[in-house]
Amino acid sequence: MDSTMSRTEAAEPHRQTADDVLAALDSDPRSGLTQRQARQRLDRVGANALAAESPPPAWKKILAQFANVLVILLLVAALISAGLWLFERDSALPFEAMAIFAIVLLNAAMGYIQDARAEQAVAALQKMSAAHATVVRDGTRQSILATEIVPGDIILIEEGDTVPADARLIEAVSLQMAEAPLTGESLPVTKAVAPIPSDVPLGDRRNMIFSGTAATYGRGRAVVVATGMQTQIGRIAGMLEGAPEETTPLQRELDKVGRLLGAIVVVIAVVMIATILLVENVHGISAIFDVLILGVALAVAAIPEGLPAIVTAVLAIGVQRMAKRHAIIRHLAAVETLGSADVVASDKTGTLTRNEMTVRVIITASGRATFGGTGDDPQGGLSADGGAAVDGDQLAETLRALTAADRANNAALVERDGRWSVQGDPTEGALIVAARKAGLEREALDARFERVGEVPFSSERKLMSTVHSDGDEPGRLVVLTKGAPDVLLERCSHELAGNEVRPLSEARRGEIAALNDQLAGEALRTLxxxxxxxxxxxxxxxxxxxxxxxxxxxxxxxxxxxPPRDEARAAIERAKAAGIRPIMITGDHPVTASVIAAELGLSDGRAATGAELEAMSEEALDETVREVSVFARVSPEHKLRIVKALQRHHKTVAMTGDGVNDAPALKTADIGIAMGIAGTDVSKQSADIVLADDNFASIVAAVEEGRAIYANIRKFLRYLLSSNIGEVMTMFFGVLLAEAIGLTAAGGGGFVLPLLATQILWINLVTDGAPALALGVDPADAGVMRQPPRPRGERVITPAMWAGILLVGLVMAAGTLVVLDACLPGGWIEGSGTIVYAQTMAFTTLTLFQLFNVFNARSDHTSAFVGLFANRWLWAAVGLSAVLHAAVVYVPFLQAAFSTTNLGAADWLFCAVVASSVLWVREAGKFIGRALVQGSRPANADGIKPSLQ
Known part of the structure; x- marks a missing residue:
């Protein structure tokens, strides 16, 4: 009978003895399971693989692209436009409907492609699992598929092996594991067999090895306690699957705008139709049907058809800009969200630090010396305290110590294509780099000291020794030892002082121990x-x-x-100046995290640990995240709790990371940022942005781009909505005031419109496209990084923007109707033109209004004449729109399609002068607004008042 214990029964195997775990799993440490036991357990617990939900069918993914208010409105617009064409047959094909359909399909295709790559995190997790594993079954060593591993299997781990499942060690010989992808621990972890009586974080479970981690040194034997989704990596996969898909602020705001426009569309259609039917003399079914078609077509004109396409295009351009600054965007909407982030929760190892061990200090009998340089490059000086050169006895002691560090070592320092890298243990590599910085060359050391023996590192001894023949003194063997200082001191009877060996007194032992504590307090790992x-x-x-x-x-x-990255401190200062709060979340030791944070200017050194977070209520955690900026020894669950607590404070959170353990938080955060070089596939697939250079400074550069792009989105929204409202007001008040401005049909029958439906749709096509897109690539405002982040609850179109939009729309409508009145007999201004001439003049005036308005839209506060020629694309777009409109006025077949007639130079001048009024009215409003705001807004600490966009 199989008496295997379940996951719950095997809870906390690190707290039990190895014999107890083996007994509970009914497994023998030498012979392992029998094949029959393994088959039974495999049938019961399933394959050692991560579960993945079946992806939705392609048709569901395609339909999901149309589940958007604006997209639905565009589809309705296309159908109405096609219906209008069927009844009027004013062109060879329904070009307007075809254009709208093309926009919708283009957006759907782009969205489908993005979504197809967005849900690959679990697949990446599966790739991390070992393909094969070495086990003991029926007393024999054999290699099996990792998917066939079951609880109770005895697995054998050697240097370089990837662990196939979570297991409790029953034997460990100098075993060290690289657990950074799972726990965030930057150094290899030395493993042991003894039980751990207390409940400790994952990173401190020294008698456990975990699925997906790798052995960097030594060997071990362990009994499997969890497979598949029950492993630590499986739990992360489960959290990843359960993390909700977050919509970005821009997505939420555009949905609100879409719903608002939908309501406006219905109101406009109803009011317009009712007004015409009540005010005008409409007779017959055909005439009534014409009115209905016109009302709906006008409502369609109120929708900025190009908005989704322009948003997509501008974000795509932003992707290219960010790529040049080493930020690779996986989701288009992430471009603007990063610009609104007010918290960046960053991992330490490899993000704020270099992920390269570096010897900083060496202390010998004559004093302390400091190494310059960082990383694996053996460039950097050696200096004594105060910056003096290391010489005399101190130099002799330092060279002897570094010789021992270099020789009692199994790593190698290699150079390829001008780049230095360590092969082997990073700690041992750092010792070799330090020796090279002091001038000790490998060739000379190899020639003098030939290794003849080794006592390998043991977690029980915490020492490693090598034995060498000394080429300078034939007949002498030298033992060189490195290890934990407290253990090593117990084995020492003397100390080297200069070139003399003197007895090691108890007082001197105490001094060395105090120096060791001092280095540990500086977050230095000591040897x-x-x-x-x-x-x-x-x-x-x-x-x-x-x-x-x-x-x-x-x-x-x-x-x-x-060590910290050289550019990380400056990046943190710049982030703070932009109102962004950096937070460090790491699996490393609290002392190390605190010291690095203090060096970077990230905090005052206070750190909260995962154990402390575990004991906190939600309310206490909410208070802690307000005050603490460094979190150490945290687990994946803790990272998620921190991110969610920040979001409860209404913060837009950007989370950076590189390990498997970061994936759930990356997905849950408003914006996930993964490391491109050191990052795992899991973190990259879970993130919205991947940093190509793993540089924290690139995040700040991406924030600047994100803010500029968001400002540009507001610019073209301001432009599109004010222009379309101008068209609606022109039509509405033109019908309402038809008799007052002389807009009546010949003979007094029926009704006449200020503009034809085809003319309105043409204005939208000509002026909503290229100029709006050109606004999307407007240069960034110089003060964009001196402004605070956009408040989380602030709408993309603020009340002040709506006021400006309505004012511009009113000016456009008034000016267009004035021109219309001036061209017609009767009305307030006597004219003598025909209906076709007057409509052509109004058509031209409204088009020019919108081309002048594009310069207004660059800012609600800054003058249009500031940086007037900075955007050459804007001038090219305005010129293109003007040429296209001129074609409609003068090309014969277009004249027939749009009911226009030729205009003279004086006509164009009259239209341009009237249309320019929108520029002067807004300039006056901006001047008054700047005076009021600058007079009341306090300056910041540098005496700079925030610039306005």
Whole structure:
């Protein structure tokens, strides 16, 4: 009978002895499971694989692209336009309907392509799993598919192996694991077998190995306690699947605008139809049907048909801009969301730091010396305290210590194409780099010290020793040892001072221990170095053992750290100046996190730990995230809680990360930012943005681009809506005031419109496209990074913007109707033109109004004449629109299609003068607004008053 314990029964295996776990799983540490047991368990628990939901069918994905208010309105507009063409047959084909359909289909295609790549995080998680695993079954060692691993299997792990499932160690020989992708721990973790009596975070479970992590050193034997979705990586996959899809602020706001426009469309259609039927003398079914068609067509004209396409195009252009600044956009809407972010929650390792261990300090008997440079490049000086050169006894001691560090070492420093990199353990690599910085060359050391033996690192001893023959002193063997300073000191009887060896007194031992504590307080990882000599005849005996690690001569202490990126501090300062709060969320040790944060100017050094967060209520966590900017030793659940707590404070959160453990928070955050170089596939697929250079400074550059793009979106929204409202007001008041302005049909029968439906639709096609798109590539305002982030609840179109939009629409309508009145007999201004001439003049005036208005729309506050020629695309678009309108006025077949007639130079001048009034009215309003705002707005700490967009 199979008595395997379940996941719940095996809860917290790190707290139990290895024998207890083996007994509960009915497994033998030497012979493992039988094949029969393995088959039974595989049938019961399922394959060791991550579950993935079946993707929705393609037709559902396609339909989802049309589930948008504006898209639905556009489809209605296309149908109405096609219906209008069927009744009027005013052109060879329904070009307007075809254009709208093309816009809708283009947007749907682009959305489908984006969505097809958006849900690949679980697939990336599966790729991380080992394809095969080495197990012991029926007493024999064998390689099986990782998917066939079951709880109770005995797995064997050696250097370079990827762990196939979560397992409890039953044997560990110098075993070190790279767990950064899962826990965020920047250094390899040394593993042990002993139980851990207390409940500790994932990163401190030293007797456990986890699926998806890799062995960097040593070997081990472990019993599997969890497979598939029950593993730690499986739990992350489950959270990833459960994370809701967040809509961005722009998506939410455009949906609101769409619903508002939908309501306006219905009201306009009803009011317009009712007004014509009540005010005008309409007789017969045909005439009534014409009125209905006109009312609906006018309502269609109120919708900015090009809005979705222009938004998509502008965001796509933003993607190209950001790519030049090393930010790769996976979702178009992320462009604007990043610009509105007011919190950036960043991982430490590899994002704010270089993810390269660097020796900073070496302390010997004569004092402390500091290394310059960072990373794997062996460039950087060595200086004593105060900046003086290292010489005399201190230099001799330093060179002896670094020789031991370089030789008691199994890593290698290599150069390829001008780039230096470490092969092997990063800590050992950092020691080699330090030796090179001090002038010790590998060739010379290899020639003098030939290795003849080794006592490998053991987690119990916490030491590693190598034995070498000394080429300068034949007949002498040298033992070089490195390890934990407290353990090493116990094995030392003397200390090197200059070129002399002196006894190590108890007082001196206390001083060295205090220096070690001081380095640890600086968040430096410390190692001790020592040596001793052996007689030559020892080389002929059996293999060396740890008995040689006694009567050692202490050489010194080295302190190393994963240093901050050079540009990270400046980027953090710039982010703060832009009103963005940086937060560090890391799986690393609290002391290390606090020191790095203080160096970066991120906080005062206070850090909250995952254990503290675990004990907090939601209310306490909400208060903590207000005050604390550094979170250490956190788990994936903690990261999610932090992000959600920030969102409860109505913050737009950008979350950066590179590991598997970051994926759920990346997906839940308003904007997820993954590292392109060090990031896992999981984090990249879960993110909205991938940083090609893993540089925190690139985030700030992307924020600047995002803010500029969002400002440009507001510009063309301001332009499109004010222009379309101008058309609606022109038609509405033109019909309402028809008799007053002389707009009556010959003989007094029927009714006459200020503009024909085809003319309105043509204006939309000509003026809504190229000029609006050109506004989308307007240069960024110089003060864009001196403004605070856009408030989370602020609408894309503010009340002040709506006021300006309505004012512009009113000026356009008034000016157009004045021109219409001046061209017709009767009315307030006596004219003598025909209906066709008057409509052509009104048609031209309204078109020019919109071309003048495009310069107004660049800002609600800044004068249109500031940077007037900065955007050459805008001038090209205005010129193109003017040429197209002129074609409608003068080309014969277009004249027939749009009921226009030739205009003279004086006519054009009259239309242009009237149309320019919209520019002067808005300039006056902006001047008054700037005077009022600048007089009341306080300056910031630098004496700069925020610029206005």
């Amino acid at each position: 001790g170095l020592a040596f001793r000599t052996l007689p030559e005849e020892t080389a002929g005996t059996e293999a060396f053992d740890d008995g040689i690690e006694r009567d050692l001569v202490f050489l010194g202490l080295v302190g190393m750290i994963d």
